[in-house]
Amino acid sequence: MRELLRNSIKWSFSIAVITFVLAALFSIISNSILNGVSWGTGLIVVGFIVLIGIFFDMIGIAATAADEVPFHSMASNKVFGARHSIRIVRNADRFASFCNDVIGDISGIISGAAAAIVIVQLTVSFQMNNSSLFEYASSVIITSIIAAVTVGGKAFGKSLAIRYSKDIIFQVGKILHFLEDKFHIVIIKDKKKTKLKQRTNKKRK
Numbered sequence: 033m034r035e036l037l038r039n040s041i042k043w044s045f046s047i048a049v050i051t052f053v054l055a056a057l058f059s060i061i062s063n064s065i066l067n068g069v070s071w072g073t074g075l076i077v078v079g080f081i082v083l084i085g086i087f088f089d090m091i092g093i094a095a096t097a098a099d100e101v102p103f104h105s106m107a108s109n110k111v112f113g114a115r116h117s118i119r120i121v122r123n124a125d126r127f128a129s130f131c132n133d134v135i136g137d138i139s140g141i142i143s144g145a146a147a148a149i150v151i152v153q154l155t156v157s158f159q160m161n162n163s164s165l166f167e168y169a170s171s172v173i174i175t176s177i178i179a180a181v182t183v184g185g186k187a188f189g190k191s192l193a194i195r196y197s198k199d200i201i202f203q204v205g206k207i208l209h210f211l212e213d214k215f216h217i218v219i220i221k222d223k224k225k226t227k228l229k230q231r232t233n234k235k236r237k
Contacts, residue, residue, distance in 0.1 A: 043126065051134050058142045066149045071157055074150035075174075078143050082182050085139030090189030091204055092131030095124040098197035103205075116212070117205030119220040127220065140182065147174055 062081060066074050100121040106114035120127050151174055155167045193200060211217040 047129065047134060050130075051138065054134065055138050055141070058138055059145070062142055062146050063149070066146060066153075069153075071150050071153040074146065074153055078146045078150060078178065079181070081139050081143040081146060082178060082185065085136045085143070085182065086185035086189050088131040088135040088139070089186050090193045091200060092128035092136070093190050093193035094197040094200040094204075095120050095127045095131070097194045098124070098201045102198055103202070106202075113202055113206030113209045115205075115222075116208040116220070117201050119222055120201050120205060120208070123220050143178060143182070144175075147178055150174065 058081075062077065065077055069077075098117075098121050100118050103114045103117045103121070107118060151167065151171050154170050154174075155164070158166065208219050211219065
């Protein structure tokens with residue numbers, strides 16, 4: 033119980049730090065892109081941010097819906113990406129939390145902030161007052177469109193994620209395998225190897 037609580041606190045703190053860093057990066061990048069561009073280009077940027085949230089939400093759902101059994105035969109045949117797909121499924125709770133909660137929520141927040149910048153740019157480009165009816169109507173319409181696209185896109189992504197969970201996770205597994213082989217970047221550690229190391233260290237002590 034104590035170990036579970038300690039691991040939960042450690043994971044929560046880690047995910048909070050990661051969220052802070054990624055939110056700052058997303059905000060800096062989006063603001064730097066939006067400054068000095070037209071409102072039309074700004075809308076495209078906002079749409080891209082929304083698509084990022086939808087994409088990662090779909091991956092997170094696929095991780096929780098996928099079964100690791102089909103990947104075992106693939107891993108025994110040394111199929112590229114199969115072992116990493118197993119890692120994703122075994123760590124589905126944390127993987128989904130990162131994709132859905134961290135990336136998904138950050139995308140939602142940043143897209144809202146970016147939409148506000150686009151509305152200001154739109155008002156300035158048409159030389160309207162900040163308190164005009166045009167700005168109010170633009171704000172309502174743009175915000176509603178972004179909300180509709182976000183919710184509708186996530187609903188569509190969820191249906192795809194549940195139906196094609198194996199294929200989606202396998203493609204993500206290939207990407208993780210590539211990153212680990214070429215750049216030595218380990219996104220998800222193998223639970224079995226971690227447990228084996230812990231047991232070995234305990235025996236040595």
